[in-house]
Structures are given as C-alpha cells and as structure tokens.
Amino acid sequence: MVSDSRPRVPRLLVATLAAGTLLNPLNSSMIAVALVQLQEAFSIGVGTVTWLISGFYVAAAVGQPLMGRLVDQFGARRLFMAGLVLVLLTSAAMPFVPNFWWLVALRAVQALGTSTAYPAALVLIRAATPGKDAPAGAMGILAMAGSTSAALGPVIGGVLVSLAGWQAVFLVNVPFTLVGLLLASRTLPRTTPDRADTGPRFRGLLAEIDLPGIALFTMTLVSVLLFLLSFSTEPRWWCLPIFLLGLVALIIRERAVPTPFLDVRGLAANPALTSVLVQQATIQLVFYCAFFSLPMWLESVREFETAAAGAFVLPIAGLGVLTIPLAARLIDRRGSRAALVLGSVVLLTATIGMQVLDDATPILVIVGFMVLFGIPNGFNNLGLQTALYTATPASRTGSSGGLFQTFRYLGAISATAVIGMIFENDLTSAGLHRLGLVMSAGAIVVLVLALTIRRHRVDA
Numbered sequence: 001m002v003s004d005s006r007p008r009v010p011r012l013l014v015a016t017l018a019a020g021t022l023l024n025p026l027n028s029s030m031i032a033v034a035l036v037q038l039q040e041a042f043s044i045g046v047g048t049v050t051w052l053i054s055g056f057y058v059a060a061a062v063g064q065p066l067m068g069r070l071v072d073q074f075g076a077r078r079l080f081m082a083g084l085v086l087v088l089l090t091s092a093a094m095p096f097v098p099n100f101w102w103l104v105a106l107r108a109v110q111a112l113g114t115s116t117a118y119p120a121a122l123v124l125i126r127a128a129t130p131g132k133d134a135p136a137g138a139m140g141i142l143a144m145a146g147s148t149s150a151a152l153g154p155v156i157g158g159v160l161v162s163l164a165g166w167q168a169v170f171l172v173n174v175p176f177t178l179v180g181l182l183l184a185s186r187t188l189p190r191t192t193p194d195r196a197d198t199g200p201r202f203r204g205l206l207a208e209i210d211l212p213g214i215a216l217f218t219m220t221l222v223s224v225l226l227f228l229l230s231f232s233t234e235p236r237w238w239c240l241p242i243f244l245l246g247l248v249a250l251i252i253r254e255r256a257v258p259t260p261f262l263d264v265r266g267l268a269a270n271p272a273l274t275s276v277l278v279q280q281a282t283i284q285l286v287f288y289c290a291f292f293s294l295p296m297w298l299e300s301v302r303e304f305e306t307a308a309a310g311a312f313v314l315p316i317a318g319l320g321v322l323t324i325p326l327a328a329r330l331i332d333r334r335g336s337r338a339a340l341v342l343g344s345v346v347l348l349t350a351t352i353g354m355q356v357l358d359d360a361t362p363i364l365v366i367v368g369f370m371v372l373f374g375i376p377n378g379f380n381n382l383g384l385q386t387a388l389y390t391a392t393p394a395s396r397t398g399s400s401g402g403l404f405q406t407f408r409y410l411g412a413i414s415a416t417a418v419i420g421m422i423f424e425n426d427l428t429s430a431g432l433h434r435l436g437l438v439m440s441a442g443a444i445v446v447l448v449l450a451l452t453i454r455r456h457r458v459d460a
Contacts, residue, residue: 009128009138016183017124018141020080020117022149023087023173024405027114028056029153031107034166041166042100055104058225059111061409062218067112068119068402069209069261072395076123077188079116079398081181086113088177095167110173118142119401122389126397127189136386140328143382144321151317154310213254213261220246221406231417262403263396272391273400275453276384277407279340279446283380284411285418286347286442290373291316293419293435298366300427301359315370320377327382336386340450343379346372348443354436358429380446 031052039049071079090110097103125138160168220243227239254260267274291313298309327339350372357369384404392400422435 009125009135010187012183012187013124013128013189014138014141016180016187017080017117017121017138018145019176019180019183020084021121021142022145023117023176024060024111024114025146025150026153026156027087027110027173028053028060029150030157030160030169031056033154033157034161034169037161037166038100038103042103044100048100051104052107054229055108056111057229057409057413058222059108060115061225061406061413062221063112063115063402064119064405064409065217065262065399065402066214067115068398068400071116071119071123071398071402073209075190076120076127076398077184077190080120080124080188081184083113083116083120084177084180084184086110087173088181091170091173091177094170115402115405118405119398122392122401123397124188126389126394136328136331136382139385139389140324140382143378143385144324147317147321147324147377147381151314151321210254210257210259210261213250213257216246216250216253217262220250225410225413228413228417231420261399263399266393266396270391272387272453275449276388276391277403279380279449280384280404281407281411281414282442282445283344283347283384284408285415286351286439286446287316287373287377288412288415289418289435289439289442290350292415293423293432294370296419296423296427297357297429297432301429301432312366312370315367315374316377317374319371319374320381323375323378324382325378327379330379331382331386336383336390337450339379339383340387341447343376343383344443344447344450346376347380348440348447350376351436351439351443354439355433357432383450 035049035052038052039045042049067079067083087110090106090113094103094106094110097106121142125135129135156172157169160172164171223239223243223246227236227243230236230239250262251264254262254264267277294316295309295313298304298312304312327343330339330342350369353369353372357366388400388404389397418438419435422431422438426434
C-alpha cells in the first residue's frame with residue numbers, strides 16, 4: 001500500500017510540465033535526420049553541419065544550471081513560460097535564416113529556452129507537495145516524457161523532413177509551444193519568487209546570481225566539451241589547460257562568495273547529491289556507448305542495412321519507457337536506492353554480456369542483449385531523479401535540477417569520445433569487447449555508489 005507521504009500531483013499540472021521537459025530531448029535528437037538536407041541547402045560539409053548538434057549540446061549543458069539558478073531566483077512559473085517563448089520565437093525564425101551560422105546561433109538560443117523546463121518542473125512539483133517525499137508517479141511521467149521524446153525524435157523528424165523538408169523540424173515547435181503556453185498560463189501555480197516584484201530587487205538578484213561564477217563555469221564546461229567533441233577526430237589539446245585553469249579558478253571563487261552559482265561547499269557537504277550527479281554522468285556514458293556503438297557494429301561488422309541496425313536498438317530506448325511504471329512502484333515501496341541497485345545490476349550484466357557478441361552471434365541473442373540494455377533505463381532514470389529530489393535542499397531545487405541535466409550531457413558527450421577513441425582504428429568485434437570493458441567499469445561505479453551512499457531527505 002502506498003504511503004500518504006507520497007501525494008498525487010494534479011494530472012494537468014504534470015502533463016503541462018512533461019510537455020515542456022520533452023522539448024529538450026526531442027529537439028536534440030530530431031535534428032539528426034535533417035542533417036543531409038541541411039548540408040545540401042547550405043552547401044556545407046559534414047564537419048560543419050554537425051555544429052547544429054554540438055552547439056545545442058554545449059548551450060544546453062551550460063544553460064541547464066544557469067536556468068536552474070534563475071528558476072530559484074525569479075520563479076519557476078515565470079522561467080518555464082519564458083523558456084517556451086524563447087523556443088517559439090527561435091523555432092519560427094529558423095526556416096528563414098540568411099546563412100548557416102545564423103541557424104547555429106538560433107539553435108543555441110533554442111537550447112537555452114528548452115533548458116528552463118526541467119528545473120522549473122522540479123520546483124513546481126515540490127511546491128505542489130510541500131514537506132512530502134518525492135511523488136514517484138509525477139517523476140515517472142517526467143522521465144517517460146524525456147525518454148520517449150528522445151527515442152521518437154528521429155522517427156518524428158524523418159516523417160517531417162520527408163513531408164515538408166528540413167524547415168519542418170523547427171516549425172513543429174511553434175504549435176506545440178503555443179499550446180504549452182496556454183496550458184502553463186492556466187495550470188502552473190505561482191511560487192514565492194513568481195509573486196515577488198523583481199523590478200526594485202533586480203540589482204540585488206544579479207549580485208546573487210554570481211555572474212563571475214557563471215563565466216568561470218561556462219569557460220570550464222565549454223573547454224572540456226570542445227575537447228571531448230573533438231577527441232574522435234582531431235583532439236583540441238589546447239582546451240585542457242583552459243579547462244584546468246577554469247576549474248581551479250571556479251573552485252576558489254565559489255568557495256569565497258556567500259551566494260555561489262555552483263555551491264562547491266554544499267556539494268562537498270552533501271555526498272548523496274554528489275553521488276547522484278556522478279551516477280547520472282556514468283549511467284549516460286554507458287547508455288550512449290551502447291546506443292551509438294551497437295548500430296555501428298551491426299552495420300560495419302555484421303553488414304546489416306542502416307534501417308535494420310536502427311530497429312535493433314529500439315528496445316534500448318523503448319523498454320526504458322515501459323519499465324518506468326514498475327520503477328515507480330518499487331520506489332514507492334522501497335525507495336530510490338532499490339531501483340538504482342536493480343538497474344545497475346542489470347546494466348552490469350548487459351555490459352559483461354557484450355563479450356560474447358562476435359561476427360557469428362545469432363540474431364535472437366543480439367536482440368536479447370538489446371532488451372537487457374533497455375530494461376534498466378527506467379529504473380536508473382527514475383531512481384536518479386527521485387534521489388536528486390530527496391537529496392536537494394528546497395531552496396536549490398532548480399539549480400540542482402539544471403546541474404543534473406548538465407551531467408547528462410557530459411555523460412553523453414564522453415560516450416562519443418570513448419567510442420571514437422576505440423572504434424577509430426578498431427571497428428571490429430574485438431573493439432566492441434574493449435568498449436564493453438569500459439562500460440562494465442562504469443556500471444560497477446554506479447552499483448557501488450548505489451550500495452554505499454545513504455539517501456537522506458534534505459529540507460533546508
């Protein structure tokens with residue numbers, strides 16, 4: 001029987017929040033199928049057109065904690081709706097850009113707009129359930145929205161591009177955001193910062209936002225992201241000293257100011273929250289290593305057609321969505337730790353099993369491994385979101401939610417670097433086995449953290 005300490009969040013509120021949070025993963029994945037048409041439309045090469053993906057990733061990775069801090073300062077309702085407006089305006093303008101780099105710039109602004117939804121959603125869910133434990137049902141719907149939109153993004157994008165060209169993958173956001181704004185204006189409650197008059201307090205709020213800290217965080221994050229994104233082709237080694245310099249300066253700065261953008265002292269004093277962030281990056285590293293590498297192996301080594309290789313990985317994303325309701329029930333009864341332990345055990349089993357995949361592995365066995373990779377996604381994703389909610393002080397909910405999403409991007413981009421490093425000269429079954437060892441090491445890290453870090457509710 002579910003405890004009364006886990007109340008239900010109004011369904012329309014959850015639906016509105018889910019509609020906003022799916023915009024980021026949807027727009028990050030939907031663009032993939034439009035790249036070829038965009039190359040032809042702007043007469044550019046592969047290396048140039050991929051900036052539409054890299055630019056979105058970098059802007060979102062930087063923007064998530066920034067927007068989370070703004071949510072904490074200015075109000076979740078206000079920032080949620082402002083983000084939708086940004087997505088609306090940029091999406092409407094993208095089909096009419098004069099050149100490709102205008103498109104890249106607008107995509108970056110679009111990424112910032114989509115970055116407000118998740119931290120705002122966490123704050124609004126907490127406001128709807130004050131003093132209560134994380135509502136697993138509401139958190140599960142957010143997780144399902146993100147997973148489903150990321151998985152279906154290429155499918156939706158393919159239909160849109162075939163029917164109306166590359167412009168359609170941007171214009172589809174227009175009616176969606178208009179409906180989202182209408183729903184948000186009617187359903188989202190006003191949190192305390194939303195009700196405050198920010199005009200007279202604007203200078204004080206800017207001081208609290210810690211602009212120098214944001215600048216150092218941006219320099220640190222962008223330098224490491226650029227290095228990781230370049231690692232599989234021509235590594236930008238000059239990014240490493242910039243990263244180290246920025247990291248040291250960021251830590252010194254954030255330890256010295258009373259209202260830091262990145263609460264270094266708070267992270268050090270809250271091992272549960274730090275553990276959640278590390279697990280997030282590591283789980284995403286393992287997930288994206290599987291999601292990107294297995295189709296490459298199927299096409300290059302097993303000589304499957306592209307469409308068939310893509311169909312093989314559908315269970316990885318699809319089963320994660322189907323297991324979220326099961327994960328929600330487990331979390332309601334046993335807590336987030338149980339879901340994370342179960343998810344990491346199954347994930348470790350799948351990565352170890354990669355060692356048996358070779359040039360003659362039967363198709364049914366391959367499908368079985370895809371299923372094995374898909375099952376833990378729902379448990380890990382919802383388990384981490386619930387653990388984040390529990391370990392985060394109420395006053396830092398938006399900031400922590402944004403940082404959580406940034407670590408997702410770090411894990412995903414790290415996966416591309418690892419795959420590039422291993423597959424660059426060894427796209428074989430032996431190379432897949434080496435990649436599997438890296439993934440197994442990551443799964444072990446997640447399992448150890450899930451077993452050893454105690455989860456505790458933080459209310460301050």
